[in-house]
Each structure stands twice: as C-alpha cells, then as structure tokens.
Amino acid sequence: MTGRRTTAAAWVVAVAAALALFVSEDAYALRLGALLAMYIALASGWNIIGGMAGYPSFATAAFFGLGAYAGALVQLKGVPMPLAWLFGALVPGTLALVIGWVVLRLRGHYFAIASLAVAIVLRELATNWTGLTGGGMGLNLPVLQSSVIAQARLFYAAQAMLAAVGVGISSLVAYSRLGFALFCVRQNETAAGMLGLDARRVKAAAFALSAAIAGAAGAIHASSIFYIDPGDVFDVLLAVKPILMAMLGGAGTVGGPVVGAAVFFLLEQTVWATFLSVHSGVLGILVVALALFLPQGLLRWMYRGKVA
Amino acid sequence: MLGQVLLNGLLLGGLYACIAAGFSLVWGVLNVINLLHGTLVVLGGYLAWMAFHFLGLHPIVALPGVALLVGMFGACLQAGLLNRVVGSPVLVTLVITFGLDLLTRNALLLGFGADYRTIRLASTWGTAQLAGLNLPLDRALAASVALTMTAALYLLLRRSWLGRAIIAIRMDRDAAALMGVRVQRTFIAAFALSAALAGAAGAVLGLVFPISPLQSDSYLGIAFTVCVLGGLGSVVGAIAGGVALGLVDSLAGFAFGSENATIISCALLILLLALRPEGLFGRRGYA
Numbered sequence: 121m122t123g124r125r126t127t128a129a130a131w132v133v134a135v136a137a138a139l140a141l142f143v144s145e146d147a148y149a150l151r152l153g154a155l156l157a158m159y160i161a162l163a164s165g166w167n168i169i170g171g172m173a174g175y176p177s178f179a180t181a182a183f184f185g186l187g188a189y190a191g192a193l194v195q196l197k198g199v200p201m202p203l204a205w206l207f208g209a210l211v212p213g214t215l216a217l218v219i220g221w222v223v224l225r226l227r228g229h230y231f232a233i234a235s236l237a238v239a240i241v242l243r244e245l246a247t248n249w250t251g252l253t254g255g256g257m258g259l260n261l262p263v264l265q266s267s268v269i270a271q272a273r274l275f276y277a278a279q280a281m282l283a284a285v286g287v288g289i290s291s292l293v294a295y296s297r298l299g300f301a302l303f304c305v306r307q308n309e310t311a312a313g314m315l316g317l318d319a320r321r322v323k324a325a326a327f328a329l330s331a332a333i334a335g336a337a338g339a340i341h342a343s344s345i346f347y348i349d350p351g352d353v354f355d356v357l358l359a360v361k362p363i364l365m366a367m368l369g370g371a372g373t374v375g376g377p378v379v380g381a382a383v384f385f386l387l388e389q390t391v392w393a394t395f396l397s398v399h400s401g402v403l404g405i406l407v408v409a410l411a412l413f414l415p416q417g418l419l420r421w422m423y424r425g426k427v428a
Numbered sequence: 429m430l431g432q433v434l435l436n437g438l439l440l441g442g443l444y445a446c447i448a449a450g451f452s453l454v455w456g457v458l459n460v461i462n463l464l465h466g467t468l469v470v471l472g473g474y475l476a477w478m479a480f481h482f483l484g485l486h487p488i489v490a491l492p493g494v495a496l497l498v499g500m501f502g503a504c505l506q507a508g509l510l511n512r513v514v515g516s517p518v519l520v521t522l523v524i525t526f527g528l529d530l531l532t533r534n535a536l537l538l539g540f541g542a543d544y545r546t547i548r549l550a551s552t553w554g555t556a557q558l559a560g561l562n563l564p565l566d567r568a569l570a571a572s573v574a575l576t577m578t579a580a581l582y583l584l585l586r587r588s589w590l591g592r593a594i595i596a597i598r599m600d601r602d603a604a605a606l607m608g609v610r611v612q613r614t615f616i617a618a619f620a621l622s623a624a625l626a627g628a629a630g631a632v633l634g635l636v637f638p639i640s641p642l643q644s645d646s647y648l649g650i651a652f653t654v655c656v657l658g659g660l661g662s663v664v665g666a667i668a669g670g671v672a673l674g675l676v677d678s679l680a681g682f683a684f685g686s687e688n689a690t691i692i693s694c695a696l697l698i699l700l701l702a703l704r705p706e707g708l709f710g711r712r713g714y715a
Contacts, residue, residue: 170519176518176519176522222698222702223698223701223702225702226701226702228518229455229459229461229518230656230701232461232518232522233461233652233656233697233701234697234698234701234702237694237697237698237701238698240649240690240694241691241694241695241698244688244690244691244694245691247687248687248688248691356645360526363519363523364523367519367523371519397538398534398538399534400530400531400533400534401530401531401534401535401538403527403530404526404527404528404529404530404531404532404534405527405531406527407523407524407526407527407530408509408524408527408528408531410523410527411513411520411521411523411524411527412509412512412513412524415516415517415520
C-alpha cells in the first residue's frame, strides 16, 4: 500500500460520495449526510487546537452554541441566511481571541476545565438572559417556505461546504508556518518559546479558527432545525464527540478527523438503532475500548511504521 | 439575614468538601481527572436510598456499607482499567473516565429511572434557633458527618502506612517505587478511597437533597471548582475550597438571585485559573 496514492484515492471516493448524496431524493439520507458533514467540520475544527497544538479544548460546545444563537438572532432581524452563518462564525472566532488570551496560558487539565467552564457560563447566560435569547423556552427561527426535500438538500449542501472549508483550513494550517509552530507548541512549548516562537499568538490563532468553524456549524444547524434552546446547543456531548472522532481517526492529522467522524457516526447510528435504551452505555464501552486500544487513532494504526 | 446566608454557606461547604476530597486525591496522586466522580456520588445516594427503602436503615447507619460497596466498585475499575492508562496523555484519561461515566449513568438510569428519589425520614429533627439564626438540624448533621469523614481521610493520609505511601507516590513515583512502595496497588487503594468517600458523600447528601442521575454533573462541577479554589491534592485545601465555594454560592445566590449563582461560580473559576492556577491556599507541587 503506497501511502500517497491510497490517500488521494480515499479523498476522491469521499468527494464522489458527497456529490452523489447531493442528487439523492431521500430526505432522511440528506439529513443524516448534513449531520455527518457537521461532525466532520467540528472534528476538523477541534483538531486545529486540540490535535495540532495539543490543547485539550472542551470549548467546542461553547462556540457551537454561541454561533447558533448569534446566527439565529441576526436571522430573526432579517439578515439572509448565508450572511447570518458568516456572522455565526465571526462572533465565536472573536470571543475565542479574547478568551484565549486568558485560558490559553493554562496547560493540560487546567486548560480542559477552563474551556469547559466557558461553555457552562455561556449556557447559563443563554438560559437567564430571557430578553435576548428567550431563555429556557428557546428561540424559534423563521421557517422556510420550500419543500422538505429542497430544504434537506440546501442544509446538506451548506454543511458539506462547511466541512470542505474546515478540512481545507486544517490542511492549509498543517502545511504552513502556523501548523509547524503548532506542532512545536505541542511537542515542547517552553523550548519553542526559547527559540523565539510567540506561542501565545499561534495558539490564539488556532483557537479562533477552531471556534469560527464550530460557530458556523452551529449557525447552519440552528437554521436547519428552526428551533434552538440552551440545553441543546451547549450540550457537553457536542464538545466530547468531536474529540472522540478526531482521536478515533488520529488527532493532529488532516485526514484523521474525517475518517474518525465517518466511522464514529456510522457506529453511533448503528448502536442507536439497535440498542435504544442502553445506547449511551454501549457508546461508553466503545469509548473506553477506543482509549485503551487505539489511543493513536485508526490512521496511525493502519500506516504504522510507514509514515512519520 | 446576612448571618443566615453565611450559615447556609458553611453547611453547604461541609458537603462540598466531602464531595471534592476524593476527587482531589485521585487528581493529585494519579494525575487523572475522574469524570466518573459525580456519578459515584449519585450511586452512593441510590445505595443509601435502597438501604432506607428496603431495610429501613437511616442513611447514617447505612453509610459504612455504602462506602464499602462504592469503594469496591472503584477498586475494580482501577485494577481492571485505569491502572493501564495512568501516565497517559490528558485526553486518553479524560476519554476513558468519560466512557465509564456514560456506562454507569446508563446503568443507573435503567435501574432507577430519571425520577427524583427522596429519603423521607419518619421523624425530622426540625430546626434549632441559634443566636437568632435558623439551624436546620438534619443539614447540620449531614455537614458534620461529611466533615468528619473528610477529616478521617486527612488522618489516614498523615498517620497510616498507606497514607504515607500515597503521599510518597505523589511526591515522586519512581523514588517511592524504589523505597518498596507497590505503586499499582497503592493506586488501587487511592482510587478506592476516593470512590468510598464519594459514595459516603452521596449517602449523606441523600439526607438533604433528592437523588437523581441528573445530579451527577453538578456534583462533578462542584468537585472541580473546589479543587481549583483550594488547591490540588490536599485535604485541607479541599475543606478550605469547599467552605469557600459554599459561601460564594450562598452569597451570589443572595446578591444576584439563585439562577445566576452558577455563572458567578464559573466566572470565578476561570478567573482563579488564570490568576492563581495553584489554588487560593495551595502551593505548587505537593502539599
């Protein structure tokens, strides 16, 4: 198996499958496709800060929810959807720059907890700021006047494009100066700093990119389900699943989050359909097995000894 | 009025300290953040509820049995799974304890449902008047039992051979191993102690609060915040942090309305992490 050719073939197959789904007439398949594309975007976005820089961020849920609320609120003011999605990326990206200045000074467990606390604060704010967000009652978005299948196709296309952008950004980052700097930070931040690397700036950039992708995913998701409430869009599982996906595929690689998201999504759907009442328990067993037996991810396991 | 708020905060703080002491022990000694901790507290609560419901035992009477059972559960987890990943990267240990939490929580949901269970004692003790303040006696009992158990952990760590071994591993694992400490066994003992304390805390909390699987997140959050407030890995820090968080919760609820108490304590958490990651009362390194 020659690595480069297989990789190229895999990307071609993935893109072909994505295009084939676009002309499908099956609304359920399109909805599932949109969800998978969303998770690919989230996992790829998390991977920039969590995989490449090695900062275990649990803030994905925070940025997803913030993007969902930001997009929904401007959409209710009459801003067209694509612009609302852009806004939904911009707000969390900016917040990540500000918050990152504080929390990115922490390392390891402390960073993980601080990033989780960001999500909790935002969730509580969304719940209690009833005047702006509708509080625990949630927020209704404008409903589209088009057929079910057309809507499913529209949101599938949007999430698939976001996934492509997310993977594109993460490969641009990986093969640029920024990516190199992030890998240095992951291996030894102190040493990187002594060589003149401004670790704080590259980490903030990675955090902001990751936040913007998660925010856009949240905004598109909000538009597609027409209703959001704090418990749903700030769900801690939204922070944990992208991490599991990226780890399953191989954190820190460009293809890893994509493969991991696809495999995890498939597993989850199967488990969900087969064991409804013990669904989270079975998921728990899978997660434990993953951490025990494949801590480096599927890709590194397949290519073990072949790529650095 | 302010005095009453402070008294409530103190009583809450005793319970918080007990929830956090075991969590802090595992974090400090094994360098594992145990995401299962909140669910262990809930498990203890359910065991106490069962003892009360089926055997008619008062939660304080059932407490040693509950602690023993949850502690044995913890020992099995550590011996079977967690000992393999001690020293792995942060994400691996977080993911594995998250998976175990999903599993245990699902089992609890299947066994008990999502309804709130309450332990309704035949005779409540009522409240005492103390210098013009209302002191609910069942809460006072719960808080003092919780503090007693936390103090017992402190004595165990200071005075017993096992405690010295645990602290030695925390200071320097390799050196401890060279001195004849069996590291893997001590890890099992430390995790079992932490789980037993969590279970006991659950039984005590059953006296005061309703029991539900949905509570486990908030218990885990309390354990986190107390550790950060008080500093990591020391029992004294857990007590100080617990009391501090209890007071903050109580005061924030009084000043800004109880719906905003979580925001205040989370914002405080982020601020503290940024300014003093070693904790208000902690030192860097061991304590």
